[in-house]
Ligand SMILES: Cc1cc2nc3c(=O)[nH]c(=O)nc-3n(C[C@H](O)[C@H](O)[C@H](O)COP(=O)(O)OP(=O)(O)OC[C@H]3O[C@@H](n4cnc5c(N)ncnc54)[C@H](O)[C@@H]3O)c2cc1C
């Protein structure tokens with residue numbers, strides 16, 4: 207057993223942290239979000255080409271640094287510390303994760319383009335009726351000659367307005383919630399028959415409703431085997447769930463730190479409010495939640511390559527805990543700030559918003575307790 | 586003791602219910618349903634209808650324009666307003682400064698200010714908090730110096746709700762810097778159009794413009810606009826804070842909120858069943874509803890105490906704490922219920938923009954409302970301060 211990071215991992219963290227400190231202060235972030243595209247594409251390019259960061263979790267054969275889940279986790283944690291709106295989760299963790307898992311010609315062609323920053327992938331999986339059930343899919347992919355024709359509606363697809371590619375879950379067979387008949391496709395985001403409605407999200411990203419209207423896609427867009435895509439989808443979503451937990455560690459650490467700093471300098475009744483024991487205990491509880499989130503995220507990251515049932519139980523345990531922590535830390539950060547906590551002008555509120563969205567991303571605490579129980583508590 | 590309404594009370598309930606049904610402004614209803622921000626006129630349109638009917642200030646003594654309703658009738662009234670989703674009337678005039686004026690004001694002040702509060706012609710705001718004086722309100726520094734028949738006021742207030750619409754504000758100002766903190770404060774009514782008053786918006790987390798900074802620079806305020814004695818403003822402030830806290834329990838609105846959650850949970854799908862059939866979610870709704878019942882009966886007991894002559898005392902802090910927590914839990918459940926559709930950010934409709942919000946209608950305000958409602962445990966005396974009050978005043982520790 208060894209919980210230490212390698213020199214390369216330390217270096218990745220330090221390089222990224224320094225870069226983000228220079229580029230992602232609160233004002234710069236606000237300006238990016240307010241700009242017409244809602245982001246600064248130069249940052250993504252710099253992450254790829256100046257820092258080599260987008261290759262950290264890919265093998266050296268594919269032009270990466272030879273890392274994996276741990277690299278994704280530490281990068282996501284650093285991104286969380288500045289509430290970055292970069293599409294790392296969607297492009298590298300989800301898109302890259304799927305490509306690494308299936309390999310082959312498409313992976314060989316696309317992964318280098320991810321690494322050099324030319325490809326942005328958005329993950330179109332959720333549907334209005336589906337909630338957090340990954341198999342609950344109505345979008346269909348019908349065989350048509352050599353390729354497929356897509357029809358359906360995907361909800362709240364983060365990063366879609368920026369994407370060059372969409373990673374899409376669709377039914378090639380079976381009924382709405384069947385385990386079989388689910389397939390995963392990587393398609394050109396600008397293909398004919400894809401209609402998007404773009405909008406900002408409450409946590410600063412851009413997202414879209416995506417409507418496939420007889421969108422024709424080639425045969426090689428299929429990742430893995432037709433109709434047998436669910437295990438692959440579950441796996442990459444588990445990887446993404448842990449990545450979001452890592453991000454949450456960064457977000458909540460900052461919420462806690464910001465609260466501590468504020469409480470030290472805010473005076474009421476002739477003393478810093480940090481002297482009030484009820485607030486001290488609360489900040490201690492926040493601290494413990496952050497530490498436990500880090501522990502659970504480490505645990506789950508290290509278990510991502512175990513057999514599916516063990517992996518799922520670990521990921522659900524992690525997400526259930528992290529969701530609750532994100533809520534607790536976020537709410538108490540605002541409460542401890544008093545009125546100033548609910549203004550748009552202060553960073554703390556924006557960290558709170560991201561923490562709130564993390565709570566339900568890839569499943570609420572309830573959803574994950576439920577999955578954990580199904581896997582670990584036989585009747 | 587008995588729970589059932591009397592026949593007279595049932596008749597009263599019918600009367601107010603049909604009045605609301607027949608008189609609630611149609612266009613206000615659609616503004617609310619579509620999730621627009623309410624304008625000043627939106628708020629006032631309903632206010633004026635109630636004023637005309639004579640039902641705008643049920644809690645006031647009849648001699649000043651109250652309805653003379655019993656506590657039960659007032660209870661029925663607030664239930665019916667909430668059940669019909671009526672917009673609230675602004676509390677600053679009706680529940681705050683109005684009672685201060687009819688309790689502590691001069692006959693001239695009553696004659697000058699009470700009619701405008703009732704009619705809605707005067708919109709009021711509350712100028713208590715300052716950047717350095719939040720929970721520790723008595724440390725406020727805005728200064729008023731006597732100059733002939735005027736005070737000259739200098740200072741900065743903050744978090745002033747709806748000051749952007751206000752015609753008048755009631756302010757706590759320091760008139761004696763040498764006295765002990767609470768003893769050198771006076772209660773002034775300030776015309777918001779006075780030279781030297783500047784209102785600047787503060788935008789809150791859901792994107793709304795609700796609160797403001799108010800700057801006072803060399804503002805001249807007639808001494809005639811001071812309520813009660815000089816340096817005794819804290820007496821008015823404390824009286825008013827206790828009043829502010831009872832309304833804050835918001836039981837009737839929260840009941841309506843719980844009903845809305847149930848409706849959402851019946852519509853939202855969770856796999857092959859509606860969300861309301863999800864045992865976890867169902868349990869959270871029940872917990873909420875049971876806690877709300879506990880709050881409701883605590884409030885009813887407290888109202889009964891008031892009716893028998895005990896004013897709202899420190900136990901109103903209990904109503905504030907539990908009421909505000911329940912309001913927050915309602916918004917938490919709403920956000921949880923809408924799933925993915927909590928994320929899209931939709932700020933009402935722009936000018937000439939008739940795009941439909943993303944996702945189901947009940948979803949697009951869920952996140953902003955959740956963010957915004959964090960305020961309820963902060964304002965009106967934070968919940969920490971309320972607990973301090975109970976510890977000191979009720980438990981005696
Ligand atoms: C089963 C058991 C085994 C023990 N074994 C040992 C032992 O081996 N050696 C030994 O030396 N002692 C031992 N203790 C004693 C133990 O250390 C004391 O009980 C403990 O320090 C609390 O002191 P107290 O019981 O006098 O409670 P008090 O100190 O009177 O505390 C009463 C309550 O007030 C709270 N409180 C006190 N001060 C503060 C503060 N500043 N802020 C907030 N809250 C406060 C406490 O948390 C507690 O809830 C043992 C006690 C128990 C119950």
Ligand SMILES: Cc1cc2nc3c(=O)[nH]c(=O)nc-3n(C[C@H](O)[C@H](O)[C@H](O)COP(=O)(O)OP(=O)(O)OC[C@H]3O[C@@H](n4cnc5c(N)ncnc54)[C@H](O)[C@@H]3O)c2cc1C
Nearest residue numbers: 541542544545711713714719720744746960964965967969
């Ligand atoms: C949406 C909104 C609307 C408002 N509207 C108005 C208005 O119209 N007019 C007006 O005058 N004011 C208004 N307020 C101000 C409100 O009353 C203050 O925000 C409130 O009194 C808290 O003060 P503060 O924000 O300065 O927080 P602080 O007093 O700085 O408190 C920060 C934190 O410290 C805690 N704390 C402070 N003292 C203690 C203590 N002794 N023990 C334990 N914990 C403590 C608080 O509970 C809080 O958690 C509004 C506020 C909000 C958020």
